Amino acid sequence: MxxxxxxxxxxxxxxxxxxxxxxxxxxxxxxxxxxxxxxxxxxxxxxNEVARSLYKRKSRLIGLLLPDITNPYFPQLARGVEDRMQENDFRLIFGNSDENKQKEMDYIQTFIQNNVVGVISSTNYPDTDTYLKLKIPVVFLDRTLGDSPSVYSDGREGGRLAAQEMLARGSKRITIMQGPAHIRPAQDRFQGAIEVLEESGLPYHIIRTSSFSFHDAESSAKELFHKYAGTDGIIASNDIAATAVLHEALRLGLKVPDEVQIIGFDDIPLSRLLSPSLSTIRQPSYEMGREAANLLIQLIEQTNVANKNIQFPVQFVERDTTRKVD
Amino acid sequence: MxxxxxxxxxxxxxxxxxxxxxxxxxxxxxxxxxxxxxxxxxxxxxxNEVARSLYKRKSRLIGLLLPDITNPYFPQLARGVEDRMQENDFRLIFGNSDENKQKEMDYIQTFIQNNVVGVISSTNYPDTDTYLKLKIPVVFLDRTLGDSPSVYSDGREGGRLAAQEMLARGSKRITIMQGPAHIRPAQDRFQGAIEVLEESGLPYHIIRTSSFSFHDAESSAKELFHKYAGTDGIIASNDIAATAVLHEALRLGLKVPDEVQIIGFDDIPLSRLLSPSLSTIRQPSYEMGREAANLLIQLIEQTNVANKNIQFPVQFVERDTTRKVD
DNA sequence: CCTCTTTGTGTAACCGGTTACATGTATACG
DNA sequence: CGTATACATGTAACCGGTTACACAAAGAGG
Structure with missing residues (x-):
């Protein structure tokens, strides 16, 4: 050497x-x-970056913690983060947490041991000691906590939008899927949808789902049509769940969107490729990733940061699992 | 501290x-x-891992280089690598290369500067000086070079399989999509398909595609049906391309699989969710990622490694874009 | 021409660990 | 009981950079 x-x-x-x-x-x-x-x-x-890092007590490394890169929502986020970090010569140490607190804490631990200068985390436990005691900047991605730096989208508004569009398109017996209880954004969008449905005075049903895996989504979808056979509109907890619902509906011979409308959440790349293509509430995940990286860079470089809580707007993407209105 | x-x-x-x-x-x-x-x-x-790393001249970090995590084939691979590495307390520095040589070399460079102890790379340029001169073990993932350690699947056999299944199911005017020229596995599977079709004596056509992005795949699909309107069987270069082809076929009102059969390659999670679901040649990407990590760990720990070139078998997954036979 | 400041460079301490080596004590064995 | 060996621990060099500090030479100002 x-x-x-x-x-x-x-x-x-x-x-x-x-x-x-x-x-x-x-x-x-x-x-x-x-x-x-x-x-x-x-x-x-x-x-040698290691020698440098030892003396300066800071590296050019960033820790990135995501629940599961295999979930199609996250690659976009990750890519946004990476691209922005790359521009400023930061490298990423990457880990999947599986929404598992212990795994997450272990990762944070080794991030620290490697002198990372910042962390971007999509955690369900932002108020854990591990985060609160961290001496380096953290940006919560797709999650929030008080005025800790964070980048997320307007989940509640997304839920509202979904419900409004569903109503505007004539569904009367709506079922809302409630995502995993410990995942904040899932609950936000759920609340938003509930609000609108309550205001409407129409009856509605709720199905709880335990995870965002496709496998669990499939059983929830089965349960849904079994329990609430007459439902004519489903607000899914995300696009994975929506996909499972769509499949189950088609399997049961239901006409989508004529007999059942479906609205997802996220707008993952898969959604437009389904047949019928999935109407959904879009979150700009790539941009969110970039922005999280950008915010973290600012925090690291101490430039005074104007806005440490960046909320992205969501948007209804009309495709073919909802009826047309004009 | x-x-x-x-x-x-x-x-x-x-x-x-x-x-x-x-x-x-x-x-x-x-x-x-x-x-x-x-x-x-x-x-x-x-x-402090940094201090340790400095003295020992080796860290617990591994470099992982993939073309684009946003391409649905790679998250599985990445996850396999991560899971296995995690078990042995290695962490990953992760980068997207975009199949871009310069970006790739830059990444390898900073990997070295950070004392990584090994690299897993899905590169198109395994025979570059940067790799040849590396003093740490490298495992090529989804790519091969001589007897350098590598983990890949049998692309040629995959191509052969696709063609055989296509023929067995009665397609007579087959079009083969040739993936990007610089991507080895794409060429292997292409060659395999060509071999079988040559043996069959049937006429066939070729469409070249320039990248694996969905956007390019869409134009290739359009071009395909425009140039070879009478084609009744398409062997796509991967599942992304197959998806684009499927969409274009449906848009043109063609009946799949009755009028056109389609076979993809990879078996990404999306494939089974399409309607009709996509018949494809499956590569076990998660397992491949795990195995690459496993091989690298062996190489790092100097245990004498039996087999440094691990080829995974591929397998035809029969779904609904091909006709049934019995 | 003298003093003050700016420019230019080297010496050595330091970052936080690991380990070669020295040294001392306890135990084993003939 | 003397010596070889195992056990136990500390001192200091080392990894490859960065930087505080010392010092010397050159330029500026009165």
Whole structure:
């Protein structure tokens, strides 16, 4: 491995001078700089980030914690984060938490041990000691807590929108799927939908789902049509759940959207590819990822941050699991 | 930050002794160990990985390089890698290469600067100097090069399978989509399909596609039906392409699978959710990710590795874009 | 021409661990 | 009982950078 010492030797200067050149700090004579740069070139010297990190007590690493990259909602988020971080030469240590507190805490722990300078986390436990005691900036992605820095979308409004569109399109016996209890955004959108349905005075049903896996979604969908056979509109907890519902509806020979309308949440890439394509409430996940990264960078670089809680608007995407109105 | 020195002070021993306790090396008196362990507990001491890494010149970090996590084929792979690495307390530095050589080299560079102990890469450029000169083990995932460690599936056999199933199901005017030229596995499966069709003596057509993005796949699909309107069987370069083809076929009012059969490649989660669900050649991507991680761990830990080139079998998954035979 | 400031460079401490080596004590064995 | 060996622990060098500080030379100002 080529070290700063090798460069110093070749250039005939001390390591301090080499350090000054590569970091552009302090005074260095133009001629000296030339010699050093030439040596750096010839030896193809790249400073060891670990040594740097040890002395400075900070690295160029960021911890990114997501529930499960295998859930189609998250790759977009991750990609947004990565792209933005890349622009500022930060690297990501990445982990899947499976919504599991212990796994999450373990990850945070090793992030710290590796001197990461910031964390982006899509956690259900933002108010855990581990987070509260962290001495480095954290951005909560897709989750919020007080005025801790966070990037999320307007779940409640999304739920409201879904219910409104459902009503506007004539469903009368709506069923709302309530996502996992410990996942905040799932509850927000659920509340939003409930609000609108309460205001409408129409009857409605609720189905609880325990996770966002496709497998669980399938059983919930079965349960739903079994329990509430007459339902004519389903507000799903997300697009995965909506997909399962759509499948079950088609399997039962129900006409979508004529007999049952379905609205999902997220707008994952899959949604437009289904047949019929899925109407849904869109969250701009790539942009959210980028923005979370952006916010974290600002926090790290101490530039005074105007807005530490960034809420993205959601939007109804009309496709083919809802009827047309005009 | 709690350092080893703090622990040493509290326990009334030297840092060397603390180090011996936490690493379980050398001799330590049982009583001393007790005192140290108690101090470690009370102070909640976690050794700084950066300091460790600097001295040992190796970390517990692994570099993972994938083309694009947003492509639904890769999350499974990534998850497999992560799960296996997690079991052995390795962490991942993750990057998207976008099949871009420069970006890839930059990533490898910073991996090295961070003392990663191994790399898993799904690269198109395995024979670049950057890889050849690496002093740490590399496992090529979904790609091969000579007898460099690699984990991949039998693309050629997959192509053959697709063509055989297509023929067995009665398609006579088959079109094969040739994936991006620089992506090896895409070419392998293409070759496999060509072989079988050549053997069959039936005429066939070829459509070239430039990338695996859905957008490009859509234009290729349009071009395909425009140029070869009479085609009655399409062997797509992957499931994304197959999805685009399926959509275009339905849009044109073609009956799938009666008038056109479609076979994809990969078996991404989306495939079974389409309507009609997509028949495809399955690669066990999660297992491949796990196995790549497993192989890399063996390589890192120097246990003598029996087989450094692990080929996974592929398998035809019969769904609804192909006709039934019996 | 003398003093003050700016420029330029090197020496060595430091970051937080690991480990080679020295040293001392306890135990084993002839 | 003397010596070889196992056990126990501390001191200090080391990993590869960064930077405080010391010092010298050059330029500026009166």
């Amino acid at each position: 080529v070290t700063i010492k090798d460069v110093a030797n070749m250039a005939g200067v001390s390591v301090a001078t080499v350090s000054r050149v590569i970091n552009e700090t302090g005074y260095v004579h133009a001629d000296t700089r030339k010699k050093v740069e030439s040596a750096v070139q010839q030896l193809n010297f790249k400073p | 709690v350092t080893i020195k703090d622990v040493a002070n509290m326990a009334g021993v030297s840092v060397a002794t603390v180090s011996r306790v936490i690493n379980e090396t050398g001799y330590v008196h049982a009583d001393t160990r007790k005192k140290v362990e108690s101090a470690v507990q009370q102070l909640n001491f976690k050794p």
